Amino acid sequence: MNRNSLFGPLDPAADAGWDEAPKRKGFLTDTSVCIGCKACEVACKEWNAIPADFSDGITGNSYDNSESLGASTWRHVAFIEQTATPRGSTVELGMPGVRPGLEGVGSGAAGEGEVGEQDGEKPDFRWLMSSDVCKHCTHAACLDVCPTGSLFRTEFGTVVVQDDICNGCGYCVPACPYGVIERRTGDEGTKNVGIAQKCTLCYDRLGAGKTPACAQACPTESIMFGDVDELRERGRARVQELQDRGIDTARMYGDDPEDGVGGAGAMFLLLDEPEVYGLPPDPVVTTRDLPEMWKRAGMAAAGLLAGAALSFLGGRS
Amino acid sequence: TADNEYCFHHLPKLTGDHGTYNTVMRMLEDGVEGYFVMGENPAVGSAHGRMQRLGMSHLKWMVVRDFQLIESATWWKDGPEIRSGELRTEDIETEVFFFPAASHVEKDGTFTQTQRMLQWHHKAVDPPGDARSELHFMWHLGNTIRRRLAGSTEERDRPLLDLTWDYQSDEPNPLDEPSADKVLREINGWKITESGGQGELLNSYTEMKADGSTTGGCWIYTGVYAGGVNQSARRKPGQEQSWVAPEWGWAWPSNRRIIYNRASADPEGRPWSERKAYVWWDEESGSWTGHDVPDFQATKRPDFRPEPGTSGPDGIAGDDPFIMQADGKGWLYVPTGLLDGPMPAHYEPQESPFRNAVYGQQSNPTRQVFKRKDNLQNPSDGDPGAETYPYVFTTYRLTEHHTAGGMSRWLPYLSELQPQFFCEVSPELAAERGLANGGWATIVTARTAVEARVLVTDRMRPLTVDGRTVHQVGLPYHWGQGGQGAVVDGDSANDLLGITLDPNVHIQESKAATCDIRPGRRPAGNAVRPFVEDYISRAGITVETSNELRTTEGGQQ
Numbered sequence: 062m063n064r065n066s067l068f069g070p071l072d073p074a075a076d077a078g079w080d081e082a083p084k085r086k087g088f089l090t091d092t093s094v095c096i097g098c099k100a101c102e103v104a105c106k107e108w109n110a111i112p113a114d115f116s117d118g119i120t121g122n123s124y125d126n127s128e129s130l131g132a133s134t135w136r137h138v139a140f141i142e143q144t145a146t147p148r149g150s151t152v153e154l155g156m157p158g159v160r161p162g163l164e165g166v167g168s169g170a171a172g173e174g175e176v177g178e179q180d181g182e183k184p185d186f187r188w189l190m191s192s193d194v195c196k197h198c199t200h201a202a203c204l205d206v207c208p209t210g211s212l213f214r215t216e217f218g219t220v221v222v223q224d225d226i227c228n229g230c231g232y233c234v235p236a237c238p239y240g241v242i243e244r245r246t247g248d249e250g251t252k253n254v255g256i257a258q259k260c261t262l263c264y265d266r267l268g269a270g271k272t273p274a275c276a277q278a279c280p281t282e283s284i285m286f287g288d289v290d291e292l293r294e295r296g297r298a299r300v301q302e303l304q305d306r307g308i309d310t311a312r313m314y315g316d317d318p319e320d321g322v323g324g325a326g327a328m329f330l331l332l333d334e335p336e337v338y339g340l341p342p343d344p345v346v347t348t349r350d351l352p353e354m355w356k357r358a359g360m361a362a363a364g365l366l367a368g369a370a371l372s373f374l375g376g377r378s
Numbered sequence: 379t380a381d382n383e384y385c386f387h388h389l390p391k392l393t394g395d396h397g398t399y400n401t402v403m404r405m406l407e408d409g410v411e412g413y414f415v416m417g418e419n420p421a422v423g424s425a426h427g428r429m430q431r432l433g434m435s436h437l438k439w440m441v442v443r444d445f446q447l448i449e450s451a452t453w454w455k456d457g458p459e460i461r462s463g464e465l466r467t468e469d470i471e472t473e474v475f476f477f478p479a480a481s482h483v484e485k486d487g488t489f490t491q492t493q494r495m496l497q498w499h500h501k502a503v504d505p506p507g508d509a510r511s512e513l514h515f516m517w518h519l520g521n522t523i524r525r526r527l528a529g530s531t532e533e534r535d536r537p538l539l540d541l542t543w544d545y546q547s548d549e550p551n552p553l554d555e556p557s558a559d560k561v562l563r564e565i566n567g568w569k570i571t572e573s574g575g576q577g578e579l580l581n582s583y584t585e586m587k588a589d590g591s592t593t594g595g596c597w598i599y600t601g602v603y604a605g606g607v608n609q610s611a612r613r614k615p616g617q618e619q620s621w622v623a624p625e626w627g628w629a630w631p632s633n634r635r636i637i638y639n640r641a642s643a644d645p646e647g648r649p650w651s652e653r654k655a656y657v658w659w660d661e662e663s664g665s666w667t668g669h670d671v672p673d674f675q676a677t678k679r680p681d682f683r684p685e686p687g688t689s690g691p692d693g694i695a696g697d698d699p700f701i702m703q704a705d706g707k708g709w710l711y712v713p714t715g716l717l718d719g720p721m722p723a724h725y726e727p728q729e730s731p732f733r734n735a736v737y738g739q740q741s742n743p744t745r746q747v748f749k750r751k752d753n754l755q756n757p758s759d760g761d762p763g764a765e766t767y768p769y770v771f772t773t774y775r776l777t778e779h780h781t782a783g784g785m786s787r788w789l790p791y792l793s794e795l796q797p798q799f800f801c802e803v804s805p806e807l808a809a810e811r812g813l814a815n816g817g818w819a820t821i822v823t824a825r826t827a828v829e830a831r832v833l834v835t836d837r838m839r840p841l842t843v844d845g846r847t848v849h850q851v852g853l854p855y856h857w858g859q860g861g862q863g864a865v866v867d868g869d870s871a872n873d874l875l876g877i878t879l880d881p882n883v884h885i886q887e888s889k890a891a892t893c894d895i896r897p898g899r900r901p902a903g904n905a906v907r908p909f910v911e912d913y914i915s916r917a918g919i920t921v922e923t924s925n926e927l928r929t930t931e932g933g934q935q
Binding site: 097098099102103106107113114115116118119120121123124126127142144147148186188 | 776777778790791792793794795796797798800804805806815816831832833835836837865
């Protein structure tokens with residue numbers, strides 16, 4: 062086992078036991094060019110034969126009726142309408158990043174085409190669009206807590222559920238810091254009801270030398286598939302390019318191997334704080350504290366033994 | 379033969395306004411017996427859905443061909459007029475035939491798109507069940523009619539009986555599908571042999587003769603089968619040919635990819651720049667050449683100037699690229715031939731909350747209005763009752779759905795992305811009318827009332843015009859009520875529209891109209907008509923409202 066097997070930078074496939082694994086594969090989703098077409102959602106459902114999951118009509122949340130990632134939504138396009146000066150009677154809660162400050166929007170309306178206006182005129186409205194997906198964490202809490210071994214690390218460094226092994230215990234569901242994996246609900250005839258389901262990074266397509274369905278379908282190449290190292294560099298260069306053009310809110314998300322999940326296999330280029338997109342700002346793998354917890358448990362056990370021994374040594378009459 | 383003028387008079391001719399809206403109004407007068415609706419859904423997609431569906435109830439018969447049982451096929455049992463009680467299924471005498479249609483992967487044929495390029499598509503699989511192609515339907519229908527008319531001596535049956543219609547496939551096929559390839563050859567045209575049979579295929583429309591020795595379906599397509607090769611089926615990859623890619627598919631006419639391409643060279647015949655070189659004059663060979671088929675007489679020199687009085691193509695100079703115009707020049711507008719022109723002018727829409735700020739003439743004086751009790755118009759600014767419908771609405775599309783919904787509302791993966799008909803309103807309008815995000819709203823015009831979920835968004839902005847504020851309502855138009863097997867349904871936005879048409883091509887005004895919007899669901903069942911009528915009487919609408927054509931002072935009527 063590696064010193065960083067539970068936390069910290071790691072090559073996950075090698076750590077999982079793969080000899081001569083291929084280079085780690087993942088996604089870079091550049092939300093600055095997402096057009097909200099949802100081709101990724103449809104392509105994913107078509108390829109994986111995922112059942113449709115209707116909510117009760119429209120959600121009322123802009124054009125987003127998929128609501129969130131779940132057992133039957135493995136790609137989810139978020140729509141965030143940002144107004145610098147909202148005209149509705151919204152209550153001010155003082156929450157961070159819900160609306161861009163005047164300095165936050167930048168001098169160009171990123172995602173609306175015209176970028177780089179240096180004349181100082183700031184747009185008062187942005188419509189952010191982003192395709193969310195399982196992060197395929199370097200330290201995947203879902204995989205760590207799975208008692209059956211259904212969740213496993215592939216040779217590509219991705220995390221996949223074997224639906225014929227999963228017993229539906231649901232431990233993985235609260236473990237995931239992003240709320241990605243869930244157990245499928247539905248009628249009896251629905252495929253894999255009760256089984257934990259999530260994005261497989263199209264493991265079956267990778268094995269055939271193809272790209273994942275969502276990346277294949279994305280018309281703007283917002284979703285890019287490739288080697289994680291190369292995608293990380295590409296994303297950072299693109300952030301620099303956007304910032305040079307005045308969009309100072311552009312940032313990477315999930316690219317840091319020192320972060321709470323050891324960096325993600327699916328990284329994002331965001332145009333605002335993660336909370337704006339419904340993403341946790343500082344996700345931490347739930348097994349990070351495992352060594353410390355065992356140490357404390359050990360100390361508590363030792364203390365208990367010591368106390369029991371003491372109680373027998375004293376007062377023997 | 380020349381004697382019977384090559385049966386030219388067998389071809390159907392225009393006898394009046396054959397536009398769709400005029401035809402629907404004739405249906406209401408029992409002036410139309412039958413209706414073929416193939417691959418469209420006018421009960422949802424056309425303006426004034428109620429008039430469309432009522433019109434259908436006057437037909438003797440109609441045929442609907444589609445992948446699904448769309449609203450235009452089921453209006454007689456589950457449309458809005460059945461629900462409101464205006465129509466009763468048992469009283470409708472229209473006989474509706476539904477033929478399931480094959481999709482483009484289930485049949486041979488061509489696509490022609492706006493670049494004028496034809497691309498052949500090959501049948502990949504058999505259509506499911508009883509579904510058949512349009513070609514199959516039309517050919518077998520035609521043959522059946524011809525068999526019934528065989529031996530007839532009526533003059534009016536001659537066009538059908540004199541028709542040559544040999545599209546029998548040479549390959550045996552259990553579905554008895556005719557040969558699309560034979561149709562394409564016939565459109566291309568051929569030389570007629572001594573015995574009157576099919577001879578060599580024509581390579582270009584220039585081979586067509588006015589003496590009955592050639593035949594062709596459409597001269598602009600002649601050449602699609604040049605050299606006996608289906609040019610539209612060519613698929614040479616772009617990397618293996620020039621950037622113009624003339625060997626992918628075939629463009630009419632003559633595989634010319636950009637028409638008037640002589641304009642890509644300057645008056646002396648040189649490309650305007652190296653980067654833009656497309657077609658140019660080659661002095662050595664004394665002809666035009668380049669990356670595309672030159673759209674010019676091949677050997678006409680750039681410095682050629684015709685003698686005054688020369689007519690025809692020889693009257694066009696060597697530096698006049700627009701050869702389809704009599705003078706070879708590019709025209710910004712035509713001086714004759716349009717009922718509405720030549721230059722655009724600002725007119726307010728048929729229903730407008732504002733006076734025309736530019737002219738005393740409010741709306742287009744040449745527009746076609748239909749002063750009918752079933753086509754009442756909302757009052758415009760200045761008219762009494764205009765405040766009854768104080769908002770403007772426009773119709774548009776969503777990414778997730780396709781037109782009138784026939785190819786999206788039956789698919790779960792698309793329908794779940796946008797499951798319901800919704801309206802988009804600004805926060806200001808929501809506050810003014812008490813609309814809640816995620817709640818329901820009813821939108822009403824002089825035609826009907828529809829219900830929609832509400833989406834409150836800053837993307838919709840109040841308009842400030844002439845010192846006043848007017849609010850907009852945005853309506854995506856993809857939903858329909860009824861239709862069998864649809865995964866999602868909803869009211870149709872186009873039911874709100876009336877019929878006012880442009881005079882040249884009879885296109886409806888569907889992008890700007892007025893309405894009222896109120897919170898809550900539409901009155902159900904037979905309460906909806908009284909609700910709409912109440913608005914009409916409060917606004918004092920008559921058949922004259924908003925239909926005045928000339929509104930300038932002292933103008934002649």
